[in-house]
Amino acid sequence: MPRFPYLCCSLVLLCLLSNICRADQPAEFTGTQGIFDFHNGFWVNLHHFLYCQAQASAPGGPIRVHIDPADSNEMASLSQVEGDDWHAAVSYYAMSLAKRDLLFDSGMVDIKNQLEDSEHARDLEEAKLSPELKSVLLRAAPVYRRHWWPRHESLNQEWVRHLQPLLDRYGVDMRQALARIYEVPWPSRPIRVDAVVYANCAGAYTTLFPTRPTISTTDAANQGTAALEMAFHESSHAMMEGVRAAIDSAEKAATLAPSKTATPLHRDLWHEVLFYTSGELVAELAPGYIPYADKNGLWARVWAGADREFIEKDWKPHISGAVSIQAALTRLVNDLLSFSPGRISTPSSFDQQFSTGAFVESFHLGKLRPMQPISTPPDYELVDPTFEPTSMEGRTKSATFDFNPIASGLRN
Ligand SMILES: [Zn+2]
Secondary structure: OOOOOOOOOHHHHHHHHOOOOOOOOOOOOOHHHHOEEEEOOHHHHHHHHHHHHHHHHOOOOOOOOOOOHHHHHHHHHOOHHHHHHHHHHHHHHHHHOOOOOOOOOHHHHHHHHHHHHOOOOOOOOOOOOOHHHHHHHHHHHHHHHHHOHHHHHHHHHHHHHHHHHHHHHHHHHHHHHHHHHHOOOOOOOOEEEEEEOOOOOOOEEEEOOOOEEEEEOOOHHHOOOHHHHHHHHHHHHHHOHHHHHHHHHHHHHHHHOOOOOOOOOOOOHHHHHHHHHHHHHHHHHOOOOOOHHHHOOHHHHOOOOOHHHHHHHHHHHHHOOOOOHHHHHHHHHHHHHHHOHHHHOOOEEEEEEEEOOOEEEOOOOOOEEEOOOOOOOOOEEEOOOOEOOOOOOOOEEEEEEEEEEOOHHHOO
16 A cells, blocks of 8 residues: 655655655654644545435435535536536445444445555455445546546645644644553554545544544635644544443443442543543634634534533643543543533433434534434434444444433422
């Protein structure tokens, strides 16, 4: 697999981004060289563009599928034959892939990884893809290469070019801080980051084993210094095992204590902690920077309540090294449970079955939202229509949703 290590020399970076030279992977990386390995791959860009076009054309698709007008307008310049080839590919994606999740569907992760590894292959001969998908991509490739790829390739290059001085200035500090805070060493090899014009509806996502962030270079929220936060945020997804374990342990202790009847928080608290941490670190290093979650209203819109306030109070002391991960997160879990007395009443849970294609990802939450109505039992109201999947393999997924009683006689 050709690999392009991230180097701080602009001449080498130019060579790297234009995909015209290759470098052997050095045995060890130091400084900013050891952080990221940026790729600007043709096939993975085509794949995400088709995926988003198919989603945008589907009724009831995800909230945030935005096709740039410059890309939509280009459709008018396709010849009849090119239009037929392109529409066949979009139709295939709409029928077969657009309802599958890029992050939680292991088959979609395999497709992405194969296409990333095939970035220099003109014919996809080595790629382990279904014959149908390979045929669709090979037919659409000349159209994409002629009409969209030059612009997309250039946009990706620009994004990495703007990120480079930020990495040179802050990258080593960020890497060291994250390794210290999460108590996980930074990988010995640079983390591969695929720059794409279109990612998922959240603007970025990270698949694990191996760790591979895919980041949209045109998403408005990923520009300027936010690109630095996003690159480290996405990479941090591979470092959260200790945080998740500490939260689980604190929740278990709180819910099993004889004097308490609290139910688990049912929220992606680890992801809130991740958001806070990478945003806070960048804000400490880059004066005037407003963290992604603050700027984009996630604390108000997605995690309304006192979450940010408690994370700052309980988790920030760990960031500064004053308390352990477990102590900080135990305090945080207990504060959140105490703050949400409604959650301490006894909600009822009901399992429901959905086909694996019947979900869309909730905005940058790592959660899924069913595309079909959830059947709410009489006298109950749905607590939260999203859930965090544990596995999306197989044809159906059993999802557990919480309901609270609404009739006064049922309240306790
Ligand atoms: Zn994230």
